[in-house]
Amino acid sequence: MQTSDKSEPEVVCWRDGALDGACLATARYGDHKFDRHLHDELVIVMTESGAGQCHTRAGSDVAGPGSVLVFGPGEYHSGEVWEGREWIYRAIYLDMEGLGALSAVFSPESRADSPLLIPPGLYQDPHLAGLLVKAHASLDEQRAVSLLERQANWWGAMGMLVGRYGESAQSYGEARREAHKMAQVREYLEANYERDISVDELAELVGLSRYYLTRAFCKEFGLPPHAYATQVRLLAAKRLLATGHNAASAAAAVGFYDQSHLNRLFKRAYGITPGKYAAMKPGH
Known part of the structure; x- marks a missing residue:
C-alpha cells in the first residue's frame, strides 16, 4: 500500500506468503508527530536513515540507524520525527500466529498460550539491525528473490533477535x-x-x-x-x-x-x- 503525494508520508505495507503472521512495511516521514496509539501485534522497527523519538510508559528513546525498536502488543506509544527532519524505517508486525511460529522454531517447549516475546524497548545492536534490514529488503514485494533466500534471511534474522532478547510471555508477565x-x-x-x-x-x-x-x-x-x-x-x-x-x-x-x-x-x-x-x- 502506498501514498503518492510526496508532501505526505510514504507508507508501503505488504505480506509475504512465505511467512506466517507477519506484515511488513516501509515508511518515510518528514516533520511529523504520532499521537498516542497502540498495535495488536509485536512491532519491530529498524531505522535506515534519520531518526524518530518514541515515548512509552518506560520513557523516551531516539531510534536511529543501527537500532532495533520494539513495541509489545497493546503497548501505547507516541512520538515524532527527531528534530523535525526525516525518518525512514522498515517495520515488522508480528501477530499471535507469527509469534507462535517463532516459538515453534526457537522455543518448542513454550506453551501455545505463552509464546515468545521480545521485551519492549530500544536495542542498540547494529549487527542485528543490519540482519533485520537485509531480511526485510529481501522480502520487498518489488524484488525478485527466491523463496529459499527469503526464508533463509528471515529465519537467520529472527534467530538472532530471539537468541539475544527473546523470553517467554509467561515469565515476562508473572512479575x-x-x-x-x-x-x-x-x-x-x-x-x-x-x-x-x-x-x-x-x-x-x-x-x-x-x-x-x-x-x-x-x-x-x-x-x-x-x-x-x-x-x-x-x-x-x-x-x-x-x-x-x-x-x-x-x-x-x-x-x-x-x-x-x-x-x-x-x-x-x-x-x-x-x-x-x-x-x-x-x-x-
Whole structure:
C-alpha cells in the first residue's frame, strides 16, 4: 500500500506468503508527530536513515540507524520525527500466529498460550539491525528473490533477535502486579469496545474500587481504561477500512461519535486520514 503525494508520508505495507503472521512495511516521514496509539501485534522497527523519538510508559528513546525498536502488543506509544527532519524505517508486525511460529522454531517447549516475546524497548545492536534490514529488503514485494533466500534471511534474522532478547510471555508477565485482573479488564474492553462502558462496570467486573482500577490499569498498560478503549476502536476501524468500508461506516460501526471524530484521532495516531488508508492498494 502506498501514498503518492510526496508532501505526505510514504507508507508501503505488504505480506509475504512465505511467512506466517507477519506484515511488513516501509515508511518515510518528514516533520511529523504520532499521537498516542497502540498495535495488536509485536512491532519491530529498524531505522535506515534519520531518526524518530518514541515515548512509552518506560520513557523516551531516539531510534536511529543501527537500532532495533520494539513495541509489545497493546503497548501505547507516541512520538515524532527527531528534530523535525526525516525518518525512514522498515517495520515488522508480528501477530499471535507469527509469534507462535517463532516459538515453534526457537522455543518448542513454550506453551501455545505463552509464546515468545521480545521485551519492549530500544536495542542498540547494529549487527542485528543490519540482519533485520537485509531480511526485510529481501522480502520487498518489488524484488525478485527466491523463496529459499527469503526464508533463509528471515529465519537467520529472527534467530538472532530471539537468541539475544527473546523470553517467554509467561515469565515476562508473572512479575506484574494485578496482571490477571488488569488482563480481564483489557479483554472486556476489547470485547465491548463499541459500547460506552463505565468505570463502575469495569470495577465491578474485577472487584476493585474505581480509583484503584484506574491507577492499576494505567500502571499496567500506560493509559486509563477509556483511552485504551479509544485505541481498540481505532484498531477495529483500521480493519474495517482495510476490508472496503468507508470512513463514515467504520466510525459508526466501532462506536465513534461521527466520522470527524474518527478522522481526527486516526490522523493523529497513524499519520494519515482514514480515507487515504482505505484507498491504499491491498497488500498481498
